[in-house]
Amino acid sequence: MTDLTPRAAAKRQQIMDAALAVFLENGYVGASMDQVAALAAVSKQTVYKQFKDKEHLFRSIIEDVGDRVDDPFVEISEQVAETDDVERAIHELAGRFVTTIMDPRVQQIRRLVIGEAVRFPALGRAYWERGFGRAIATVAGCFARLDERGLLKVEDPMTAANHFAGLLLWIPSNRVMFHGRTDAVSAEELGTFAASGARAFLTAYGTPS
């Protein structure tokens, strides 16, 4: 996809934005290429010039979304790793974690990828590893450092990071997934989930102080 004129590149972006919206709303099978072209304000011919067929379009979109996610937890993880107030820092990390992952857009894409994971298994796996996997690895690194510094007691950082995620996200994530609406969980509820999850995590992995 190198070597595109600026105009073509702009069209391509229009198409991808529109296609993502259409796929999110209707799923892979339910989405039609006519809808995509119409929403992109582009002719079908142009769509097929840039993307071989529907399947390639879908793959490009999901891969693109996965690539765009530059791990949003690097900065805060570094701060948390060097904190002197673990409790406060973990609560902050929890809050950031929950609001980031529970962002409506992220959840919509999550549902789409899960729903099509039988049709596109490799795509699902790649999305998961490049997206959430990196975030978990970052947090795991943070926990490892806190263990070194004697502020947490973490034998296996990856497991601890996954437990952290499970404590925080299991409830709201399932609620959104099964309710089909991104507003199924309010911001306040997210706050209480983050707080109770962080408390449980600190009890499980904190050092007796």
Place this chain on the structure above:
Amino acid sequence: MTDLTPRAAAKRQQIMDAALAVFLENGYVGASMDQVAALAAVSKQTVYKQFKDKEHLFRSIIEDVGDRVDDPFVEISEQVAETDDVERAIHELAGRFVTTIMDPRVQQIRRLVIGEAVRFPALGRAYWERGFGRAIATVAGCFARLDERGLLKVEDPMTAANHFAGLLLWIPSNRVMFHGRTDAVSAEELGTFAASGARAFLTAYGTPS
């Protein structure tokens, strides 16, 4: 759906079994009524005699699956609630919990319902509450009893039960959801997830002994 001759009832069951299989494989939009009729070894006419249209067929199937789930944790929860060896009992409960929820059939239906939750929001919510919700409530009751008996320290049993579930299921559930294959997690891995989750839970919610 009362008042069916035995023959009609048998046909109906054939259709529902076949339809579930077809929906699981192809999703709601991707499944065709011809496929369903063929797999059920039944004419399309018979399908439409029993079910008004595709949507009613889908709803009937998901509701039926939800109804069939009689909470599989009642018995073990009662045993755990009255145990004298909490650690051992929680580990057993964890093992049962993970193997039951991570059953391939359960996970397939979970994916289907999530994938169609935008199209059928009420169905998704009902499935979640009647299925997993009841299981969580049962486990929460068990934890409340263990708190009474001084063997756990549980302020909010429902939150504790959800934390239990999150610790155990977050990792394997996501793996299966995104891999699109039910064999993405081996039985041994399930065992280690159950064990490490149970340990974390006991540290977080156990009483200092």
Place this chain on the structure above:
DNA sequence: GAGCTGCGGTACTAGACGGTACAGTACTCA
């Protein structure tokens, strides 16, 4: 300004879909 390229619009093909109609066959029950 000629020529080329990219794009829009539309019409098209070939097939699949949900749902229905109908004629003929198997079963049930009196």
Place this chain on the structure above:
DNA sequence: TGAGTACTGTACCGTCTAGTACCGCAGCTC
């Protein structure tokens, strides 16, 4: 045995779909 019902098989309708062909216009390059 006979009447009535349930079922099968196939053909069909209208609609939608992915993907292609073609024409005509706009904008860029030399």
